[in-house]
Amino acid sequence: MRRAFVQELAEIAERDARILLITGDLGFSVVEPFADRHPDRFFNAGVAEQNMVGLATGLAESGFIPFVYSIATFAALRPYEFVRNGPVLHQLPVRIVGTGGAFDYGTAGPTHHALEDVGIMRMQPGLAVICPADAQQTTSALHATWDLPGPIYFRVGKDETTCVAGLDGRFRLGGAELVRDGTDLLLLTTGSIAADTVAAAEALAGEGVSCAVLVVATLNPPPVEELEGALARFPVAVSVESHYVTGGLGSLAAEVIAEAGLRCRLSRCGVRRGSEGISGSEGWLAAQHGLSVEGLMSSAREALAQGCLTS
Amino acid sequence: MSEALTAGKAGGEASVTDSDVLSASISLQPIRRPWGSIAPARLAALQIRLTILEQAKRAGVGHVGSALSVADIIAALYAGGMDVADPDAPNRDRLVLSKGHAALALYAALHQRGWLTREELDTYCGDGSLLGVHPEHRLRGIDFSTGSLGHGLAMGAGAALAARLQGSSRRVFVLLSDGECNEGSVWESAMFAAHQELSNLIVLIDMNGQQALGYTRHVLDLEPMDRRWDAFGWDAQVVDGHDVGAMLDAIDRLDPVTGPPHVLVARTTFGRGVSFMENQIRWHYFPMSDQEYERAVDEVRAAE
Ligand SMILES: Cc1ncc(C[n+]2csc(CCOP(=O)(O)OP(=O)(O)O)c2C)c(N)n1
Numbered sequence: 001m002r003r004a005f006v007q008e009l010a011e012i013a014e015r016d017a018r019i020l021l022i023t024g025d026l027g028f029s030v031v032e033p034f035a036d037r038h039p040d041r042f043f044n045a046g047v048a049e050q051n052m053v054g055l056a057t058g059l060a061e062s063g064f065i066p067f068v069y070s071i072a073t074f075a076a077l078r079p080y081e082f083v084r085n086g087p088v089l090h091q092l093p094v095r096i097v098g099t100g101g102a103f104d105y106g107t108a109g110p111t112h113h114a115l116e117d118v119g120i121m122r123m124q125p126g127l128a129v130i131c132p133a134d135a136q137q138t139t140s141a142l143h144a145t146w147d148l149p150g151p152i153y154f155r156v157g158k159d160e161t162t163c164v165a166g167l168d169g170r171f172r173l174g175g176a177e178l179v180r181d182g183t184d185l186l187l188l189t190t191g192s193i194a195a196d197t198v199a200a201a202e203a204l205a206g207e208g209v210s211c212a213v214l215v216v217a218t219l220n221p222p223p224v225e226e227l228e229g230a231l232a233r234f235p236v237a238v239s240v241e242s243h244y245v246t247g248g249l250g251s252l253a254a255e256v257i258a259e260a261g262l263r264c265r266l267s268r269c270g271v272r273r274g275s276e277g278i279s280g281s282e283g284w285l286a287a288q289h290g291l292s293v294e295g296l297m298s299s300a301r302e303a304l305a306q307g308c309l310t311s
Numbered sequence: 312m313s314e315a316l317t318a319g320k321a322g323g324e325a326s327v328t329d330s331d332v333l334s335a336s337i338s339l340q341p342i343r344r345p346w347g348s349i350a351p352a353r354l355a356a357l358q359i360r361l362t363i364l365e366q367a368k369r370a371g372v373g374h375v376g377s378a379l380s381v382a383d384i385i386a387a388l389y390a391g392g393m394d395v396a397d398p399d400a401p402n403r404d405r406l407v408l409s410k411g412h413a414a415l416a417l418y419a420a421l422h423q424r425g426w427l428t429r430e431e432l433d434t435y436c437g438d439g440s441l442l443g444v445h446p447e448h449r450l451r452g453i454d455f456s457t458g459s460l461g462h463g464l465a466m467g468a469g470a471a472l473a474a475r476l477q478g479s480s481r482r483v484f485v486l487l488s489d490g491e492c493n494e495g496s497v498w499e500s501a502m503f504a505a506h507q508e509l510s511n512l513i514v515l516i517d518m519n520g521q522q523a524l525g526y527t528r529h530v531l532d533l534e535p536m537d538r539r540w541d542a543f544g545w546d547a548q549v550v551d552g553h554d555v556g557a558m559l560d561a562i563d564r565l566d567p568v569t570g571p572p573h574v575l576v577a578r579t580t581f582g583r584g585v586s587f588m589e590n591q592i593r594w595h596y597f598p599m600s601d602q603e604y605e606r607a608v609d610e611v612r613a614a615e
């Protein structure tokens with residue numbers, strides 16, 4: 001997704017001279033397509049993420065559209081207050097691009113696992129939060145939003161090849177995409193775990209459980225009406241995200257259910273424990289937190305077994 | 312020791328490995344340069360390099376050049392520079408490996424000291440291991456988890472202040488990378504430590520001249536590094552980061568009781584010891600092929 005993002009950005013920059021790419025000393029074998037084509041609009045700010053966001057704010061105030069790039073933890077967390085008081089407070093078109101959500105940087109360990117980036121970014125009013133589900137949706141999301149007047153946080157995964165079946169790259173800012181319909185259970189998902197969510201739905205269909213899957217690529221502005229519409233149709237919903245269960249998609253779904261007074265039981269799949277210092281591959285870590293395809297399937301079964309709300 | 316490492320050695324499988332000799336000899340030694348000679352530290356550096364290559368190859372991971380860059384610094388610290396006789400002693404010296412992506416060099420040293428077993432070392436980057444790419448404070452002998460650059464010196468300054476408040480003579484060593492000095496937080500800590508005259512704080516900077524996406528002089532010029540620290544009120548000196556004897560001498564001469572905090576600006580070569588990795592950005596990232604691994608091991612062995 002990150003390569004698809006940079007490719008598309010290099011294309012857009014061809015047509016719009018306001019686009020800049022600033023990296024926090026990262027992006028080896030990722031940023032080159034932009035850096036090579038637009039060397040005068042590519043900057044390495046060094047390992048200095050706060051400064052990078054501050055610079056971008058100043059540039060945006062003068063009419064540029066700067067994209068700042070780093071690993072999600074360093075792009076979102078280290079300069080968070082500079083994001084808040086910079087592009088958010090000034091409502092400027094700064095784009096913060098964080099690569100690798102949750103366990104994408106598996107063995108690199110807790111300092112590299114972004115588990116709260118979506119939550120903290122979603123809290124900032126006027127900051128769009130976009131988590132594309134695959135490379136194709138990454139391209140269309142960038143295409144649809146690059147000249148938005150306000151700021152954006154993008155969480156882009158490292159997987160360039162997996163395609164979410166039924167999504168076909170569809171993206172609408174503030175929208176959600178139904179990629180599979182069903183009757184028993186609604187699975188809500190976002191970001192690169194969407195593919196595994198669909199895989200779980202397919203496997204559950206084999207067991208006679210019919211799941212709908214809604215891909216929520218925009219966490220802010222939240223697709224409230226579409227979520228309401230979808231959640232109203234099902235007695236049970238399961239949210240799936242590579243993020244702490246607090247703050248992200250599961251929280252958003254809970255807010256919508258509560259505020260609309262829907263009769264839907266929500267079960268949230270996500271990371272519930274802090275780091276125990278244990279390292280491992282992405283797949284292994286995801287499984288430890290119930291986020292493998294099998295883990296998602298058993299969470300879905302449990303949610304169904306618990307059943308709907310009684311009156 | 313892996314087959315590949317022992318294969319080329321006369322005596323083969325049953326021979327006593329360097330690692331056995333070192334862990335035996337080093338763990339028996341008392342504190343602070345006990346040998347009156349730099350030979351054990353040089354041997355420690357050789358063994359650290361071999362362990363880095365072996366484990367990076369076994370796990371199929373990168374950051375090899377970053378770890379080789381600090382092999383001699385880590386050897387100097389763990390084979391004489393620091394008081395690390397007992398990992399559980401509350402007043403042993405502390406090391407904050409602020410450039411956490413070189414953790415493999417640290418694991419190699421902890422293994423030499425006998426604090427990490429062979430079995431533990433062999434879990435490096437495996438599923439369920441405490442030995443990831445970056446150091447984890449839950450490991451015996453490691454006090455601070457790092458991996459986010461620019462964090463280590465602040466924690467180190469806090470630990471040095473704590474030692475002073477507690478009336479302890481322990482020193483705190485912090486190993487920074489040069490790219491890391493891009494972070495403003497490094498300089499915030501530098502100001503604090505100088506203002507508080509944390510004489511027990513000793514920073515070493517791995518000045519290998521390169522960072523993740525380019526050479527430091529092209530990204531953000533850091534020179535003159537020693538004069539920058541000097542201007543911040545530190546006792547700054549330049550050392551050869553591959554000369555363990557010079558580093559041990561320099562550390563010995565520092566005053567850990569009175570005066571300003573200390574910084575050794577260690578001139579190093581990224582990938583030191585493996586010719587095809589030296590000063591090559593890509594060796595921040597790539598794992599080694601079988602051929603590359605064999606060449607690397609041969610070169611490191613031949614150098615001694
Ligand atoms: C706060 C933060 N930003 C970015 C990174 C990603 N990163 C890891 S190493 C590195 C730079 C490598 O250069 P240097 O620090 O000089 O280490 P060397 O490779 O020379 O050992 C970067 C940007 C990080 N670990 N922490």
Ligand SMILES: [Mg+2]
Pocket residue numbers: 488489490517518519520521522
């Ligand atoms: Mg460096």
